[in-house]
Every structure is written in C-alpha cells, then in structure tokens.
Amino acid sequence: MRTTFDLSPLYRSSVGYDRLLDMLDQVNRVEPMTNWPPYNIEKTGDDQYRITMAVAGFSPDEIELVQQENTLFVNGQKHPEPEGVQVLHRGIATRAFKQTFNLADHVKVTGASLENGLLTIxxxxxxxxxxxxxxIEIVSGTGAKALSQDNQPQQIEHEPSKPSKAA
Known part of the structure; x- marks a missing residue:
C-alpha cells in the first residue's frame, strides 16, 4: 500500500527550494518496478556519501556510470549468454536496469568499485x-566606516623607516 502526501503547504511557505520539492513530488509518482536493483545511500562523513547497489551477476564492463550536472545515471546491461549454455533455472536477475540519482549541488563522484556483487559509488x-x-559585520552610527566583506586577509603596508645618521 502506497501513501501519498499533499505537498502544497510546503510550496506556499518555501522560497528557493523548487528542486527539492520537485524531487519529493517525484517520490510520490515512483513506479513499482523502479526500485530494482536494491540500493543503500549512506553518509560516511561530513561531506562524503556512498551509494551501494546490489548488482549480482553483472561485471564492471556491463555497468555504466555517468554524472551529468546534478544527476547520476547508473545503467546495467548484461551481455548475451554464450552459445551452447543452457540455463535450467535462473535465480540471479539478469534484466537490464536504469537508476537515476539526483545529487545536491557540488556533489561529485570520486570513485566506484564492484566487489562481491555490490557496486559501491x-x-x-x-x-x-x-x-x-x-x-557580514553590521555597523551602526553615522560616521561608521563600511568594512570590506570579501573575507580575504587584508595586508597593511607600512612605509619603511629611514635609517638615522649618526655624526
């Protein structure tokens, strides 16, 4: 049983969160078969994340990862079975898959590996x-001097002192 949520109150009270709210709307419209292969999303540090996907039966050359702006595409396509092989029972899924992950701004893929049937991104x-x-400093008063807000260290230059001449 799927539960849907009315997000219209969020639209009325938020500014600049259009992309986030669109993603929440997308979750309400997910088709039942788009949850394969299963995956986990983990936060491994302050600014580090890991996606782990269960892709048993796929080799690295059968999986394609593409990051385009703020979207990560993961596609899997099995190579055809070699001739002469007769599969009596297929318990390992070999169907093609496409999974899309929306990434926050400035999130980049730093590596990917496939080990023991788990794709780790x-x-x-x-x-x-x-x-x-x-x-940003707030100044008050009429004679207050505005401060530079570029957060760069300011260098104060002094005039070199003239050496004194002794007679």
Whole structure:
C-alpha cells in the first residue's frame, strides 16, 4: 500500500527550494518496478556519501556510470549468454536496469568499485570557497566606516623607516 502526501503547504511557505520539492513530488509518482536493483545511500562523513547497489551477476564492463550536472545515471546491461549454455533455472536477475540519482549541488563522484556483487559509488561534496557562507559585520552610527566583506586577509603596508645618521 502506497501513501501519498499533499505537498502544497510546503510550496506556499518555501522560497528557493523548487528542486527539492520537485524531487519529493517525484517520490510520490515512483513506479513499482523502479526500485530494482536494491540500493543503500549512506553518509560516511561530513561531506562524503556512498551509494551501494546490489548488482549480482553483472561485471564492471556491463555497468555504466555517468554524472551529468546534478544527476547520476547508473545503467546495467548484461551481455548475451554464450552459445551452447543452457540455463535450467535462473535465480540471479539478469534484466537490464536504469537508476537515476539526483545529487545536491557540488556533489561529485570520486570513485566506484564492484566487489562481491555490490557496486559501491563514492561521492563527495566540494563547495567552492567563494560560495561558502561568510559572516557580514553590521555597523551602526553615522560616521561608521563600511568594512570590506570579501573575507580575504587584508595586508597593511607600512612605509619603511629611514635609517638615522649618526655624526
């Protein structure tokens, strides 16, 4: 049984979260068969994440990972069975799959590995220094001098002192 949620109150009280709310709407419209292969999403550090997908029976050359802007595409396509092999029972899924993950801004794939039927994708969020939050000083008074807010260290230059001449 699927439960759907009305997100309209969130739309009325949020500004700038359109992408997040669109993703929540997408979750309400997920088709039942798009949850294969099973996967976990883990937070492994402050800005590090890991996606682990169960892809038993697939080899690294049968899986394609593509990151395009803020979207990670994972596609799997099995090679055809070799001639002369007759499968009497197929318990390991060999159907093709496509999985899409929406990534937050500045999240990049740093590595991927396939071991024991688990595809592990390592991700890291690297926010550029100029986009990180910085504190802004508030000045008051009429004669207050405005301060520079570029968060760069300021160098104060002094005039070199003249050497004194002794007679």
């Amino acid at each position: 390592e991700l890291k969020r690297e926010v550029p220094e100029e986009l990180k939050p910085h504190r």
